[in-house]
Amino acid sequence: MKLHQLHAKQTLPISQQVAWDFLSDPKNLKVITPDAMGFQVLSGADRKMFSGQIIQYNVTPFPGFTTRWVTEITHVEEGNYFVDEQRFGPYTLWHHKHFINVTPDGVEMEDIIDYKAPLGILGQLANALFIKKQLKQVFQYREDKLIELFGKVENKPTILELKTI
Numbered sequence: 001m002k003l004h005q006l007h008a009k010q011t012l013p014i015s016q017q018v019a020w021d022f023l024s025d026p027k028n029l030k031v032i033t034p035d036a037m038g039f040q041v042l043s044g045a046d047r048k049m050f051s052g053q054i055i056q057y058n059v060t061p062f063p064g065f066t067t068r069w070v071t072e073i074t075h076v077e078e079g080n081y082f083v084d085e086q087r088f089g090p091y092t093l094w095h096h097k098h099f100i101n102v103t104p105d106g107v108e109m110e111d112i113i114d115y116k117a118p119l120g121i122l123g124q125l126a127n128a129l130f131i132k133k134q135l136k137q138v139f140q141y142r143e144d145k146l147i148e149l150f151g152k153v154e155n156k157p158t159i160l161e162l163k164t165i
Contacts (some may be wrong), residue, residue, distance in 0.1 A: 006113040011156040013106040024049040092116040
């Protein structure tokens with residue numbers, strides 16, 4: 001089984017509370033997802049994040065293919081981190097950790113996603129050809145949108161890495 005990992009870090013000039021308020025509201029996921037993904041929350045976004053919360057989405061990962069994605073918020077430490085895990089959807093495994101770390105410049109937002117593409121060897125090929133590229137594009141869009149919303153800390157590099165583990 002080949003497991004892949006996306007690691008993203010970004011520093012924003014905002015308080016931990018502002019970052020938490022934004023990230024813990026499931027409706028804001030649509031704000032930071034590219035329009036081309038056709039992202040639509042179907043249910044579960046009626047309150048702030050809590051452990052055990054089930055959120056259902058429709059997403060169009062590529063033109064002509066829309067799928068249902070169901071995630072569960074499995075861990076929450078208010079203000080600091082939360083974890084979402086796919087229960088049903090396009091991946092064989094999706095485990096996404098979101099951290100908010102206080103820095104002298106504001107907060108460092110860190111995402112670590114461990115995922116496995118479906119369909120065995122075909123999924124590995126799909127990952128090499130387009131899944132990895134698409135995930136990078138989604139997180140680059142997210143980074144740009146968060147800068148647009150909250151500003152940028154100068155001289156703080158962002159990290160966006162994908163690797164097989």
